[in-house]
Amino acid sequence: MKKTILALDVFDFKKAEKLVKDLSPYIDVFKVGPILFLQSGREIIKMINDNGKKVFLDLKFHDIPATVQRSVMSARDLGVYSLTVHSCGGDEMLKLACSVENHPKIWAVTVLTSQITTPEEVLRRAKLAKECGVNGVISSPLEIETIKNSCGKDFEVVTPGIRPAKANDDQKRVATPESAVKAGADYIVVGRPIIEAEDPVKVAKNIYESIKEL
Numbered sequence: 522m523k524k525t526i527l528a529l530d531v532f533d534f535k536k537a538e539k540l541v542k543d544l545s546p547y548i549d550v551f552k553v554g555p556i557l558f559l560q561s562g563r564e565i566i567k568m569i570n571d572n573g574k575k576v577f578l579d580l581k582f583h584d585i586p587a588t589v590q591r592s593v594m595s596a597r598d599l600g601v602y603s604l605t606v607h608s609c610g611g612d613e614m615l616k617l618a619c620s621v622e623n624h625p626k627i628w629a630v631t632v633l634t635s636q637i638t639t640p641e642e643v644l645r646r647a648k649l650a651k652e653c654g655v656n657g658v659i660s661s662p663l664e665i666e667t668i669k670n671s672c673g674k675d676f677e678v679v680t681p682g683i684r685p686a687k688a689n690d691d692q693k694r695v696a697t698p699e700s701a702v703k704a705g706a707d708y709i710v711v712g713r714p715i716i717e718a719e720d721p722v723k724v725a726k727n728i729y730e731s732i733k734e735l
């Protein structure tokens with residue numbers, strides 16, 4: 522299984538299409554967030570699926586339960602593989618999201634990796650999300666082991682905040698691809714270290730090589 526999810530945080534459809542094609546030997550799931558979705562919506566989802574790849578729709582739904590439930594239905598009908606809801610939305614919202622028939626994988630955001638928090642807070646939100654029926658959570662690399670120990674190994678943990686080399690940006694709770702996967706991450710989410718690299722294919726290949734045997 523290819524464990525890297527590429528965060529397609531670019532403005533331009535053509536640039537996104539080139540990344541999907543070029544990186545396809547090393548990446549199976551492409552994350553579409555608001556930046557690209559607000560530009561290209563359905564077309565971007567279709568392009569990724571037409572290239573035989575999966576879409577992780579990262580719009581972090583956080584609204585009244587009925588709106589989130591209907592948003593999950595719309596995402597399902599678009600053909601996405603996974604999506605995010607925000608754990609702050611509370612138990613009623615999370616449960617209703619999970620009640621949607623044939624829903625894509627639902628991953629709940631615990632606490633954004635750009636924010637300082639405590640492992641206890643992340644774990645509290647992960648447990649709540651699990652009780653409500655979500656498939657997994659987004660957490661920083663630093664909480665993977667605690668979540669797996671408390672919520673079980675089948676409860677998926679998806680981790681952004683991955684930095685192959687020293688980087689100086691807004692991510693506060695970071696780890697290398699190897700250490701995140703060794704700690705039990707089911708997927709690592711990587712954006713800028715690949716898309717802003719001089720040679721994105723080389724960086725994606727290096728990450729792939731570094732974790733493929735783990």
Ligand code: C5P
Nearest residue numbers: 528632633634659681682710711712713
């Ligand atoms: O560029 P970088 O590797 O930091 O990208 C990480 C991606 O993961 C971004 O698209 C960001 O929106 C997303 N993300 C995150 N922290 C979360 C949830 C999602 O960084 N808790």
